Amino acid sequence: MINPEMNKLVETLLEGDHAAALAEARRLRTAGMASERIVTEGLEAAMQRLDDKCTVESFNLLEIMLAGRAVSAVVNELYPEGMPPERGRDTFVIATLEGDIHDLGKNVTKMVLIGKGYRVVDLGKDCPVENLVNAVEREHAHAVLVSGLITPVIPQVRRVRPALAARGLGGVRVVAGGAALKQATAGELNVDYVAETAFDGARYLDSLARGAV
């Protein structure tokens, strides 16, 4: 149930109208609403509505990117220094691994997770596994997300879990997604979960945060 005060914000976010969403967030702030409420009752509600709408059959990058851009604009307005760790529910590290420079899927997933109130550390594309492990340790991340569009990156994906374990981070979950990786099973990739879409991955991470997995 969406708080009626948030109707306009949620609507503009879902339409992907980033200028209107930003204006509405500013209006709510000026009216005295706390940033945290705007995130939990506005942004997260919008992402939930988008999640409900985006089944595997109707998921498309264009609509998600437009909503994601609007969400990012509002988050940057509310937290110009970045989402504070104490505010974010969990921290995730996300990257496209070494050998793959296609990062659209990663960027979309990051936007979805930020919209859901998570803190996301983005290591960019062509990222060595070593850098990923360092970031998990440094940021106290709860999970790692790796995206892959091309099949030659698969050997790198398989290295992530052993590399985490070697650093005493074996409890950190690994989620894979992207056109190449989602043709494989979690077992084949040596990861904990293979996400069909950004929202599917986010649901898995939600369940982790709830302690359900």
Place this chain on the structure above:
Amino acid sequence: MNSLERVKAAIAFAPADHTPAVPQLFGHAAALAGVALEDYIRNGELLARCQIEAYRHYGHDMVFAFMDFSVETEALGSVLQYRANQYPDVVSYVLTPDSDVSALAVPDPTSAGRMPELLRAASILRREIGKEMPVAGCVLGPMTLATQLLGIETALYLAADDPGRFEKILDFAAEVAVRYGIAQIEAGAHLPIVFDPAASPAVVPPQFFRELLLPRLKRVFAAYRAAGALANWLNIAGPTAPILPWYPEAGVDIANFDYYVDPAEAQKLLPATCLDGNMKSLSFVEARPEEITAAAARLVTAFAGRGGFLLSSGCEIPLEAKPENIAALVAAARGGD
């Protein structure tokens, strides 16, 4: 029956000695021949030699004058990065959201970038084996070329923020596809395959396809038909079920379908259009030959009563695919011999 006759029969839904095997073998031909990919995609003669060698090795039913998805954008001024054994990537796009696309001229395929090399490959393939073997060229569809001129994120935002400007880019991209595709036909390709992965419903909604892309694809395919293409082939991977019913209106004779779309559903959506698909491309790397044989045999059986089918992967077969898996696909098409 030779390969050309077999593929023609499939397009016409006519009887054939067996299902044509048309694995999407592009850069894998370089890997099979022990040739560096970065040489293969820059030298038309080498590309043609590797394609012929792959055909002699596997005995499949089509060869491909295909380099990569960056040929057109490079010819138009984008800067590429070539890396060992990978397809090149664009590091600097020729267009920005503020660029005026009318400042770009449609490139001359006989002189721009690597286009002449691709024409050379098509010409050699046609001359050496094209009497019996279909030679496919490759062009980018309007949506994918637009994303290759701007970068995909910029292109998608521009499509939403300034549709008028974006449509001009799509029109330009369609003109490029027409000129480059016709040049391929004139050089010897039986048909240019139109690859348009960015038109997939995974990227843009079906209504976007219908309103913005279908009219341009229609223009492109009408031009190819007038230029004498053997058939019009549209290759879009991903969950294409919502857009397949519009393919006949676009003038499509061969429709690629990926593993997301069930063969029975594809047949229902396109009852009179030849289909090609839909093996998982990753399975050619990861699976065992007997798994490929079983999956391919299921597909051949699914189309046995209908015809109009080319046994293929739903997307490109990866460079690092196991040769024995491709051989298994070809054997399954022939009925397991």
